[in-house]
Amino acid sequence: MLKKILLVLMLYALAEVCVLIYVGQLIGGFNLIMILILSIMLGVWTVRRQGFIILQKISDDINQRRMPNEPLLDGACLLFGGILLCAPGLISDVTGLLLLIPAFRILLIKRLKRWIRERINQGGITFISFRKR
Numbered sequence: 001m002l003k004k005i006l007l008v009l010m011l012y013a014l015a016e017v018c019v020l021i022y023v024g025q026l027i028g029g030f031n032l033i034m035i036l037i038l039s040i041m042l043g044v045w046t047v048r049r050q051g052f053i054i055l056q057k058i059s060d061d062i063n064q065r066r067m068p069n070e071p072l073l074d075g076a077c078l079l080f081g082g083i084l085l086c087a088p089g090l091i092s093d094v095t096g097l098l099l100l101i102p103a104f105r106i107l108l109i110k111r112l113k114r115w116i117r118e119r120i121n122q123g124g125i126t127f128i129s130f131r132k133r
Contacts, residue, residue, distance in 0.1 A: 016089035023090055039093040043085025046100050050078055073112070077105045 024032045057071040081099025084092040098104050 012091070016091050019090045035090075036088060036093070039096070040086050043082045043096055043100075046085075047078060047082030050100070051075070054078060070109070073109045074105055077108060081105075 020032065027035075054071050054075040058075070061067070061071060077099050081096040084096030084099065087096075099108070
């Protein structure tokens with residue numbers, strides 16, 4: 001399993017470098033660096049802005065004594081998108097931008113919930129509690 005993960009990470013890194021070289025040749029190195037810097041700034045700004053909105057939704061759910069399932073998943077997607085935008089590379093930037101789009105996050109969360117529900121029903125996911133009895 002570890003070998004597969006390492007292989008995927010190496011292929012991803014190779015793909016990022018290839019895309020950076022290709023785009024750098026098309027638009028120039030300075031323009032590419034400016035795009036990467038702007039994507040970092042956009043990621044930080046968007047995560048801060050939308051992060052406060054999500055924290056407010058979580059607070060509202062807690063005040064109404066509801067479990068904040070949707071805002072927590074939304075916040076996780078937002079945080080992951082911001083991290084991807086701050087990582088160098090154009091593939092990660094495009095993925096991060098997609099995760100910052102609310103409609104895309106909603107679609108992704110629905111699919112993720114369905115995938116988790118199917119895995120639980122098939123017995124593919126097991127929850128272990130470390131609580132003392």
